[in-house]
Amino acid sequence: MTQAAIDGALAAAGERAALANRAGGAIELTEVSVRFGKAGREVTALQRVSLTIAPGQFVAVLGPSGCGKSTLLNVIAGFERPRAGSVRVDGELVTEPSPRRPVVFQQHSLFPWMTALDNVAFGLRMAGDAAARERARHYLALVGLSDFAEHYPEQLSGGMQQRVGIARALAVEPAILLMDEPFGALDAQTRALMQEQLLGLWERWRHTVVFVTHDIDEAIFLADRVVVLGVKPSGLRRIVDVDVPRPRSPRARLDPTYQALYQELFGLIREESSKTFDGSRAAS
Ligand SMILES: Nc1ncnc2c1ncn2[C@@H]1O[C@H](COP(=O)(O)OP(=O)(O)OP(=O)(O)O)[C@@H](O)[C@H]1O
Ligand SMILES: [Mg+2]
Numbered sequence: 001m002t003q004a005a006i007d008g009a010l011a012a013a014g015e016r017a018a019l020a021n022r023a024g025g026a027i028e029l030t031e032v033s034v035r036f037g038k039a040g041r042e043v044t045a046l047q048r049v050s051l052t053i054a055p056g057q058f059v060a061v062l063g064p065s066g067c068g069k070s071t072l073l074n075v076i077a078g079f080e081r082p083r084a085g086s087v088r089v090d091g092e093l094v095t096e097p098s099p100r101r102p103v104v105f106q107q108h109s110l111f112p113w114m115t116a117l118d119n120v121a122f123g124l125r126m127a128g129d130a131a132a133r134e135r136a137r138h139y140l141a142l143v144g145l146s147d148f149a150e151h152y153p154e155q156l157s158g159g160m161q162q163r164v165g166i167a168r169a170l171a172v173e174p175a176i177l178l179m180d181e182p183f184g185a186l187d188a189q190t191r192a193l194m195q196e197q198l199l200g201l202w203e204r205w206r207h208t209v210v211f212v213t214h215d216i217d218e219a220i221f222l223a224d225r226v227v228v229l230g231v232k233p234s235g236l237r238r239i240v241d242v243d244v245p246r247p248r249s250p251r252a253r254l255d256p257t258y259q260a261l262y263q264e265l266f267g268l269i270r271e272e273s274s275k276t277f278d279g280s281r282a283a284s
Pocket of ligand 2 (some may be wrong): 180
């Protein structure tokens with residue numbers, strides 16, 4: 001597929017999605033607490049987290065390992081129920097997962113018996129889309145895998161499988177896209193390309209994105225706001241606005257605002273990470 005064909009398909013998809021998304025994509029967490037385990041041996045993953053995300057906003061969630069990033073995403077997705085507090089999407093209480101809020105996990109989760117194309121088309125078929133295969137082809141092209149449409153997952157590298165998983169989530173053109181370290185397993189070059197593709201798409205669609213990452217640079221490059229979670233006590237540490245102009249290219253990293261923000265977040269994450277480090281030493 002040529003670049004012009006991809007651009008044309010995406011423009012059409014953008015119009016469809018922009019229309020659909022005009023109606024929604026707001027997320028509201030109120031005093032959300034999540035604990036795991038039984039009384040006496042409980043782990044607090046989230047402690048009274050309140051957060052409002054406007055429709056169309058791109059929010060990155062940053063913090064050291066174990067601070068509750070995936071848990072936060074899982075309560076928005078509906079995979080996990082909070083012990084206290086509430087999660088609402090467009091005003092409605094979240095009680096279960098929905099195809100309107102697909103999740104891209106760090107590890108690909110493809111159906112091994114389906115080709116790449118059929119994996120991408122799967123959600124569309126479920127939604128009764130008659131043009132599922134055609135649309136799936138566009139999204140495979142977007143992640144650079146047009147030539148691998150008929151390959152089975154085991155015939156693809158791990159990074160390629162991950163890109164198929166991303167195409168599958170994008171293909172349903174959701175109002176909310178939840179991503180848990182989606183580029184974590186990709187090589188640096190592919191990762192940079194995927195970041196730019198995702199941004200290009202988001203600039204057209206303006207769907208709500210919640211993007212979990214360990215990577216400060218990735219968070220600033222992509223997001224409107226960065227939510228920092230901490231440990232001991234677990235919970236929200238800080239929310240910063242990313243006032244770096246859009247559209248962003250890799251040159252955005254030279255922007256003084258970008259660099260100042262990087263320093264600020266680096267200090268904060270380091271402080272939080274050292275708490276987990278000290279804690280594990282103390283426990284051993
Ligand atoms: N299903 C579960 N059962 C018990 N404890 C859990 C469960 N899921 C998460 N936890 C605990 O909750 C805390 C937060 O976990 P979570 O996976 O949300 O962290 P994270 O920030 O995503 O970490 P990482 O960066 O390593 O992916 C951790 O202490 C973890 O051990
Ligand atoms: Mg995680």
